[in-house]
Amino acid sequence: MAGSGKVIGCLVFGCLIGVLGVVLIPVVNKVIHNMVVDQIVLKNGSTGYDNWINAPVxxxxxxxxxxxxxxxxxxxxxxxxxxxxxxxxxxxxWPKENITFYDNYTISYLAPKxxxxxxxxxxxxxxxxxxxxxxxxxxxxxxxxxxxxxxxxxxxxxxxxxxxxxxxxxxxxxxxxxxxxxxxxxxxxxxxxxxxxxxxxxxxxxxxNDGEYVIYSGEDDVQKVNKIFTYKGSTxxxxxxxxxxxxxxxxxxxxxxxxxxxxxxxxxxxxxxxxxxxxxxxxxxxxxxxxxxxxxxxxxxxxxxxxxxxxxxxxxxxxxxxxxxxxxxxxxxxxxxxxxxxxxxxxxxxxxxxxxxxxxxxxxxxxxxxxxxxxxxxxxxxxxxxxxxxxxxxxxxxxxxxxxxxxxxxxxxxxxxxxxxTDKVVHDFKHQVQTPQTAATAVEYGLLSIGVLLVIVMIFVLIRRRQVTAPLKLNINEKTTDETKPLLAGTT
Known part of the structure; x- marks a missing residue:
């Protein structure tokens, strides 16, 4: 019984690990989404803003x-x-100059080449x-x-x-x-x-420069980041x-x-x-x-x-x-x-x-x-x-x-x-974006895989235990029945 309790405990633990992996998929995806948005929008301190001012490529x-x-x-x-x-x-x-931020999430600038x-x-x-x-x-x-x-x-x-x-x-x-x-x-x-x-x-x-641009910063909607609002004062x-x-x-x-x-x-x-x-x-x-x-x-x-x-x-x-x-x-x-x-x-x-x-x-x-x-x-x-x-x-x-x-x-x-x-840009991209994304994906799908594997193994163990136990009981019953019979046929 103690062994069966441990197996059932492992089975429950495997289910919890698998469920956690499933739950983490949308959670991690949301975290990655928010991290990307935070770094892409044009605001002081974001990677997107730094790259926008001076292109790394x-x-x-x-x-x-x-x-x-x-x-x-x-x-x-x-x-x-x-x-x-x-x-x-x-x-x-063509670095950006004369940068001005406005309350409606727009930015004006000049870009002399x-x-x-x-x-x-x-x-x-x-x-x-x-x-x-x-x-x-x-x-x-x-x-x-x-x-x-x-x-x-x-x-x-x-x-x-x-x-x-x-x-x-x-x-x-x-x-x-x-x-x-x-x-x-x-x-x-x-x-x-x-x-x-x-x-x-x-x-x-x-x-x-070729004139003043006013663009969206993307802080209110990341899909508008760097999209042009006006060029030379006109929409x-x-x-x-x-x-x-x-x-x-x-x-x-x-x-x-x-x-x-x-x-x-x-x-x-x-x-x-x-x-x-x-x-x-x-x-x-x-x-x-x-x-x-x-x-x-x-x-x-x-x-x-x-x-x-x-x-x-x-x-x-x-x-x-x-x-x-x-x-x-x-x-x-x-x-x-x-x-x-x-x-x-x-x-x-x-x-x-x-x-x-x-x-x-x-x-x-x-x-x-x-x-x-x-x-x-x-x-x-x-x-x-x-x-x-x-x-x-x-x-x-x-x-x-x-x-x-x-x-x-x-x-x-x-x-x-x-x-x-350049190779440096590719290396930095992998380090800043791809590696964290890969690690997070590995964790969520790793937990899911471990949980599923653990559940499968524990179910297999339970089935195996039942198969071993059932014939054993049958042999005991048969032995008890045989001992009540006469040793020699026809003997009183």
Whole structure:
């Protein structure tokens, strides 16, 4: 009996241990959830706040320029052919400044970007390496005046010829990025018609910010963390022709809300292309035993209006001005310059776009936009934000040197703004997030397993005891019965 009591006690203990393991599953999950929320929200002392101010992952901006190898033939109407040169790599730093917290759980800040050249990650010297490309200030002026009188356009023709203003220029990579003095801009600058005599896609921008952001801290709702409330004082954009296109959605991509689901869209806003965009789930994989979800910008985001009617608002000034699929008219946010955005090598662009130029070799793996996020915390361990800058060209009948110019979307350069987790970042993530989560999971499921195993063993012991005891009693009874019988048959 004493042995049976111990077995039953162990059985009860096993049940309690198993129940404790089951109870701990939601409890531990809630504790982990609260710990993540506490560290992700943007408040003084949180890990998310520290990482938001200064990104722990190095960010690089890499540039490839398109060298036009048949520019003389292009002037005669042939389609342009290109060879890319690059990458030319710059370390990009954009710490948050002028940070102000408000009572409605929002934060305002500025984020000046500074670029430092990284020679060991580049193919050459950007100040020495040259390439042949379009005279973009000239094409901008011609584009702005194309609907003016024929006489004015002919005057532009005469002026360009008079000052030796060429359609194509041989520029250095440094020139196209950080600026060179342009004779027409210099002339206009003298009469206060232009803010600078220099042209370059980043001219005067190194060390400057792109405007004030106001974002949500996430303290009242962690799913709103780092989502943009206003940009330059407005809750929407004004570059596009409908409300949907002008939506100001998502984050800036530097910090995402936690608890990422495969069926959700990740929205982000890019001031470079003046619009919000979304990414969708692509695949799950592991990096150094860390589970990651890859999100990519889908082809339909760039599709023409017949394929994706939501893109009608990006046709400016009206739907009659829609571009082929894969292109975004950026002139409305680039001071009227005929700038057209696309993915590198015209990835996902309609075939008509590819037919206009030669030398493009699009690859999804090399040219798509992607975010690899850890689903629990939302941390982006790998990011590739890629974009190509093109100039819309066409014949201009009243300008002699452009009357035969081919219609095309002339690529100038493409860039990849990337961030990749270092070994230290991966180690710190495992130590701060993965190890405690693994330990807690091991405890809860360990208790459950021990409890179930103990119950199974004790039930087995009880069954075994019953099987042993039952035959023993039967033998005793049989022996007692036999002793009452005569020793010899027939004996009285």
């Amino acid at each position: 190095p960010v690089y901006a890499q540039y490839w320029v398109w060298d036009c190898i048949n520019h003389m033939e292009v002037l005669e109407g042939e389609k342009p052919h290109f060879v890319q040169k690059g990458p030319y790599t710059y370390r990009e730093m 500074t670029y430092v050249f990284v020679p060991e990650m580049s193919v050459g010297d950007p100040q020495e390496d040259k390439f042949t490309t379009l005279n973009i200030p000239l094409m901008t002026i011609v584009n702005l005046l194309q609907y003016e009188s024929d006489l004015l356009q002919m005057l532009i023709d005469l002026m360009a010829r008079g000052i030796g203003y060429d359609t194509f220029l041989e520029l250095s990579v440094h020139d196209i990025l950080w600026g060179y003095k342009d004779p027409v801009l210099e002339f206009a600058f003298k009469f206060n018609l232009m803010p600078s005599p220099y042209f370059g896609f980043y001219a005067g921008k190194n060390g400057t 929407s954009l004004d570059f596009w022709s409908d409300e949907y296109a002008n939506m100001l959605n998502g984050t800036d991509g530097s910090l995402n809300p936690p608890f990422v689901k495969k069926d959700q869209k990740l929205w982000l806003f890019s001031s470079d292309i003046c619009r919000s965009a979304y990414l969708i789930y692509d695949k799950e994989y592991k990096y150094q035993n860390i589970k990651l979800y890859r999100f990519v910008v889908p082809p339909e985001l760039y599709a023409n209006v017949s394929m994706n009617p939501d893109n009608a608002g990006f046709c400016t000034p009206t739907i009659a001005n829609c571009l082929p699929g894969g292109l975004l008219n950026g002139s409305s946010c680039q001071q009227g310059a005929p700038v057209v955005f696309s993915l590198p090598h015209f990835l996902y662009a309609d075939q008509v776009v590819h037919d206009m130029v030669g030398g493009m070799n699009p690859s999804k793996e090399e040219h798509q936009i992607l975010f690899d996020a850890e689903p629990l915390t939302g941390a982006s361990l790998f990011v590739d934000k890629r974009i190509q800058i093109n100039i819309h060209t066409q014949p201009y009948p009243h300008i002699a040197f452009l009357k035969d110019f081919p219609k095309s979307f002339f690529p100038i350069l493409w860039l990849n703004e990337s961030a990749s987790a």
